[in-house]
Amino acid sequence: MPQRPYVIDKMISAKAIAARIEDLCGEIKAEFTDTDKLVVVGLLRGSFVFIADLVRELDLPIEVDFLEASSYGDGMESSREVRILKDLRGTIEGRDVLVVEDIVDTGYTMHHVIRLLKGRNPAKLRTIALLDKPTKREVEVKADWTGFEIPDEFVVGYGIDFAQRNRNLPYIGKVRFT
């Protein structure tokens, strides 16, 4: 698909992300210290970089699973319809679960996923989002842990795409059309 030309301005450095993950993991470890084996659920595709760094900093017995949810397609606007494209491999009934999201924007994705997973009766369900854009919220939802609150900018990198591009940037950048 042809794209309007754009440049990416750095917004949050890889170093700042790593430092924040270290802090957050201290809090997460305290929350799940008595958990036998925590199920860490990454929401694909955007969270794949974040979850990789997060679990390597989490010194806990864990199991990793993935759920693929999509609501944006290739556009910049949420369709407000969350589609589950891939379900978890394992069961979470009676288990402690941490859902890992890259960004909470309108909130539709997080809201939908929480409702879906709570319906499976986990013992405890907590959520973490690297980024939060509170000014864009349309559904009331807030992650238990948030890496950074950001203004209403279109961001890419560290797993987040613009029409499937730029997921491999090691930092968070904002898109500026030229």
Ligand code: PRP
């Ligand atoms: C993006 C992002 C979040 C969601 C946040 O996913 O990764 O999951 O949108 O937006 P919301 O709060 O407005 O629902 P997307 O649908 O683009 O799929 P992707 O993760 O595969 O890129």
